Amino acid sequence: MITALAGGVGAARLLRGLVQVVPAAELTAIVNTADDMVYCGLYIAPDLDTVTRTLAGTFNEVKGYGVADDTWTVLTALGQLGGDTWFELGDQDLATHLFRSRRLDQGHPLSQVTAELAAAAGIAVRLLPVTDDPLRTRVRLQAGEEVSFQEYFAKLRHAVPVASIRFEGADVATPAPGVLDAVEQAELVIVCPSNPLLSIDPLLAVPGLRAQLASRRDRIVAVSPIVGGRAIKGPADRLLAELGFESSAAGVAAYYAPWVGTLVVDDVDAALAPRVEAAGLRCVVTDTMMTSPERSAALAAVVVDAGGLDARPLGRVN
Amino acid sequence: MITALAGGVGAARLLRGLVQVVPAAELTAIVNTADDMVYCGLYIAPDLDTVTRTLAGTFNEVKGYGVADDTWTVLTALGQLGGDTWFELGDQDLATHLFRSRRLDQGHPLSQVTAELAAAAGIAVRLLPVTDDPLRTRVRLQAGEEVSFQEYFAKLRHAVPVASIRFEGADVATPAPGVLDAVEQAELVIVCPSNPLLSIDPLLAVPGLRAQLASRRDRIVAVSPIVGGRAIKGPADRLLAELGFESSAAGVAAYYAPWVGTLVVDDVDAALAPRVEAAGLRCVVTDTMMTSPERSAALAAVVVDAGGLDARPLGRVN
Numbered sequence: 001m002i003t004a005l006a007g008g009v010g011a012a013r014l015l016r017g018l019v020q021v022v023p024a025a026e027l028t029a030i031v032n033t034a035d036d037m038v039y040c041g042l043y044i045a046p047d048l049d050t051v052t053r054t055l056a057g058t059f060n061e062v063k064g065y066g067v068a069d070d071t072w073t074v075l076t077a078l079g080q081l082g083g084d085t086w087f088e089l090g091d092q093d094l095a096t097h098l099f100r101s102r103r104l105d106q107g108h109p110l111s112q113v114t115a116e117l118a119a120a121a122g123i124a125v126r127l128l129p130v131t132d133d134p135l136r137t138r139v140r141l142q143a144g145e146e147v148s149f150q151e152y153f154a155k156l157r158h159a160v161p162v163a164s165i166r167f168e169g170a171d172v173a174t175p176a177p178g179v180l181d182a183v184e185q186a187e188l189v190i191v192c193p194s195n196p197l198l199s200i201d202p203l204l205a206v207p208g209l210r211a212q213l214a215s216r217r218d219r220i221v222a223v224s225p226i227v228g229g230r231a232i233k234g235p236a237d238r239l240l241a242e243l244g245f246e247s248s249a250a251g252v253a254a255y256y257a258p259w260v261g262t263l264v265v266d267d268v269d270a271a272l273a274p275r276v277e278a279a280g281l282r283c284v285v286t287d288t289m290m291t292s293p294e295r296s297a298a299l300a301a302v303v304v305d306a307g308g309l310d311a312r313p314l315g316r317v318n
Numbered sequence: 319m320i321t322a323l324a325g326g327v328g329a330a331r332l333l334r335g336l337v338q339v340v341p342a343a344e345l346t347a348i349v350n351t352a353d354d355m356v357y358c359g360l361y362i363a364p365d366l367d368t369v370t371r372t373l374a375g376t377f378n379e380v381k382g383y384g385v386a387d388d389t390w391t392v393l394t395a396l397g398q399l400g401g402d403t404w405f406e407l408g409d410q411d412l413a414t415h416l417f418r419s420r421r422l423d424q425g426h427p428l429s430q431v432t433a434e435l436a437a438a439a440g441i442a443v444r445l446l447p448v449t450d451d452p453l454r455t456r457v458r459l460q461a462g463e464e465v466s467f468q469e470y471f472a473k474l475r476h477a478v479p480v481a482s483i484r485f486e487g488a489d490v491a492t493p494a495p496g497v498l499d500a501v502e503q504a505e506l507v508i509v510c511p512s513n514p515l516l517s518i519d520p521l522l523a524v525p526g527l528r529a530q531l532a533s534r535r536d537r538i539v540a541v542s543p544i545v546g547g548r549a550i551k552g553p554a555d556r557l558l559a560e561l562g563f564e565s566s567a568a569g570v571a572a573y574y575a576p577w578v579g580t581l582v583v584d585d586v587d588a589a590l591a592p593r594v595e596a597a598g599l600r601c602v603v604t605d606t607m608m609t610s611p612e613r614s615a616a617l618a619a620v621v622v623d624a625g626g627l628d629a630r631p632l633g634r635v636n
Contacts, residue, residue, distance in 0.1 A: 039423075
C-alpha cells in the first residue's frame, strides 16, 4: 500500500504516473481541503476536483482547472443577467459542485461524497480529504490584512508579499476516516510536488497527522516542487522566501527535514544533493518535469523505487 | 399608483394583465418569500422567479415553474454523477439562482437583487420581496410532524392534511424598503388570486403590514383564488377546509373580511355574492379564469375599475 499527500496539479500529475506503475487499488491519496470554499452557495473543492479529474482524464490541462471540453451555457446566461463571470464555472464543473453541495447539505461527510464522485469518475485510487471538518487557509499579507486563500490566489494573483499563513479550523479538525491508518499502514508515503506551505502544511495542521508522519519518516519520500529555484506552478518559490526559507530544493529539504526521509530533486538541482543530504535526507536526482503522462510515470517509478518498492515495468497498464 | 400583493402563478397572471391596462411603472408588486429555500447551497425564490419570468415572457407555463425553452446541460451531467435530478434545475434557471446567491453572499439585500434581476429581464413593474429577512413557511401536519413548505408542497405533493401553518422568522422580520410606503401610498391595493394561507398570510405576518393594510381596507380589492369551490392551482381549497374555513369564494371573503374591502369572484360563484356582501365586502362578479394574456387583461381591467381607477382600453400596450 502506498499513500500520497496531495495538493492540486502537481500531485495530480504524479498520481497519474503512479497508477501506471503500481495497481491503482493499492494507492491512497490524502488531499488538501484548505483551499475549499463556498461560492454562490456552492461548496467547491479545487484540489479534490483537480486530482479526481486528472485521474479520470477529464481535467482541463490548458486552463489548469475545470473540466476539459466543458460547455458554458450557465455562465453565458449568468453574464446576460449581469452576474460575475470571472470565476469560470463550466456546466460539467457546476454539476460536480451541485452534487457535492447537495450531498453535504444532506449531512453526508466530505469523505463519503468524495468517494461517490471518484466512483462516478471510475477512479480506483482511494481519495481521502484530509478532514471532513472545515479547514480554511488564511493568508496574512505583509501589508497587514488577512485574506482567504482564494482572495490571495485568484483575486490578488499571489503577487503580494505574505507575512504568515494559518489554517482556520485545524485546531478542532479531526482526520477523515482512514487518513491516519493510511499513513500508519503504508509501505511508502509519497509527498507529491505540491506547495509545501499551502498544500502540504494544511495536512500537517490536522491534529495527529504530523506525529503520525514523523513516526514513519524513513518511509517517506517527497518530490521537490521547486526546480532550479522556481515553483513549477504557483507561488511556492516566493512564499518560501517571504517566510524565511530558501527557495530551492535545499530549502524544501530543510523545511521537510523533521518528517521526510528522502527528497527527489530535479536533474537541474543535482548540485544541491550534498545540501539535501546535509539536512538529513537521502537525495534522489531525476527528471521531475511531468509534462506528459509518460514523464509522470517515469518519475513515479523512480519515487516508488526510492521508497524501496517495485514499480511495474512502464508501458503496462493495470 | 397600484400595489399588488402577490404569490406565484395566479399573481403573475394577474400582473401580466395589469401591465396591459395601467402603466407598468405605476405598478408595485409585494411578493411572498416564505416559499424561498436553499437547495444545493443556492438561494431559490420561487414566487419572485415566477412573477419576474411571467412578466418577462420567459416563464415555463407548461411546467408551471422554471424558464421556457430552458436547456438541461447541467442537470444531465448531475444525473450522470448519480445526483438528485427530481428538482429540475434548467441551465437558465440555474444562472438566476447563481446570480441571486452570489449577490446575497456579497451582502446585498434580497430587495436589491430582485430589482437587479427585474432590470435584467426588462421589467418596469417594481417588484419588492415582502422582507429582506428570512421568512420560512412551516407546515404542521395533522399527523403531528412539522415540515418545510417544499417538503409539504413538492415531496408530499400537498396530499396530507394540515393542522396549522406558521411563518418562521416573521416575528423578527421587517418589511423590505418601500413595502409599507407602497401600501400607504397606493390608490388601489390588489390582492392577487394567490393562496390566502400560504402566499398572502406570510405577507400579513411581517410586522406592520397587516395593520397598514387594514387601515386602507376600502382601497383593497382581492380576487378570489377559489372558483366553484376549487383552487385554480395548488392546495388552497383543501387547506381552507382543513383549517376550518369554507372552501369557497364566501370562505375567502370571511377570511379576508378584516382587511379587504372588495372581493372579485368568478361568474360561476355569482350566487355567493350575497354571502360575500354579508361578510362586509363589496362583491364584483366577472370571469376570473386567466387562461390567456387577453383574459388576464380583461380581469385586470375589472379589478382596476372595481378600485375606482381608470383602466386603459384593452389592446393598447404601454
